[in-house]
Amino acid sequence: MLSRIADSLFWIGRYVERADQTARILEVNLEAIMEDTGSERGPRCAEVMRIFGAAHEEDQDLSVQAVLDELAIDRGNPSSIAGALKVARENARGAREVLPTEVWESLNTTTLELPRSLRPARMHRFFQTTKDRCAVVTGLVDASLPRDEAWLFLRLGQQLERIDMFSRILQSHDPTDTTGATTIMLLRSCSADEAYIRSFRGQVRVDDAVAFLLLDRIFPRSIAHCLLQADEALEVLGKLHGQTFDRFGTEDAARRIVGRIEASLRFRPLADVMEDFEREMEQVQIAASAASRAIDAQYFDPDLPPGA
Template structure:
């Protein structure tokens, strides 16, 4: 019983978070369009960082703004589109309606219906309307997280939900940073230019990090400082390190093992990742290569996700 409930809540929160972060992916380019009408936007890197570029090319061909936005937002046959994520989240919520609060069900259901209404109406005709829609997506996701925290008992099920949300968020923050790497690939001459700074600002805004980055005293947009903030900051809730720290605390709450002790494989994988983020410096990351570091980070977070499944949700008997 616990395995079924925990599995459903884990994927419920993970897919709601994924829907929000897909909106953030697209906002990287949309914010750049707003900040500089002369900036050349590239849409293929957005799909490339999702890992689904071959599928996109088979279905849509050219990576135009319209094609990429439709693929990532409303494509019902693409499992990671916003619409598909919310359909999966809604079905997981439906399967555990007797465990989650009625407010949680109402929020995820209204979230899904909102996106479905927009998908059927096709009312995304201009940049302002598209941005407003993505703001609604983020707001609905935040409302769901707030309702869950305020109305669900903070028991094992809640902690599984936290882990799902935080692992997904850390992964997508890393991928949003990777978008910047791929956008610069065709034009390394732009590094350090005004366009380069505008792109970093657009990235910060898409991660809801621009104001907090500024308020920590960073008055200049420095690529190294932005990467350090989004990867290593302990207190910003969307940074990779902050997400991993909180996910580890929830994991140890579930297993009963004190933080710092690693009794089972998933604790060791998550603990090593958190420990590495505690001690690595941004200079070491840049020396290694930002893209290479982020690629390895995503692989390690995927490994954590796989071990969560085999440890808690797999129906196979562990010898």
């Protein structure tokens, strides 16, 4: 597969996942702010911005509208829903010969229909449409692509983006706040509330919630699950490119990074991870972006032939 196409697919995976997760996080948090008439909206809006690394000094008077303008519909900002979808669509346009036509058409239609402005009263509808469209794209990808390189790069992008997003949400959460309501909010931001409630039979405790989001191997939105999926995808990619059985560990730079995060989170006592939680989550983000760069170096930027 062409390196340029592989690169595009990886980023389609990332941007579609980003649009979907951003919609989910904004939906839960902004709706809570709108419903809650008691407290100041400005600082809470700033907190939402902080999750996406978009907070500024002067953001204490932010309105819900301002958050929507920046993180929902700003097409020029690849961290916004509209911006992420637009970049995903641009990448898809350059990779049409490997993407199923339906995937392209779905991304194209979604982008064409993006609103130019969005009022808080209409935001629910917009978030819902975004989630639906992203589900259509990921569903089509899963149902129609062979598990070849194209699928693996899309998958890798999706999983690394999810790891990044969830570590951001977790980072912004104060683990010493043990009130049920904030814990539920955390779970809902990750679309994990229903799965959690079923797994823990209704007991809402912050430690359990963090453990669930970080470590549950069978919950597809937990960081551990995403790491395992990313590792698997990297392993298959390596085999497709002639790497042999990794009897003595692995030479693959991206796999080493991913494997290390996974080992560190899963094989340390949870209390140890929680002790300096904010910093640990920041390190997850740094490591995930290092993995992204390692993939770039190995697959998207091949070396010249000898003598060239």
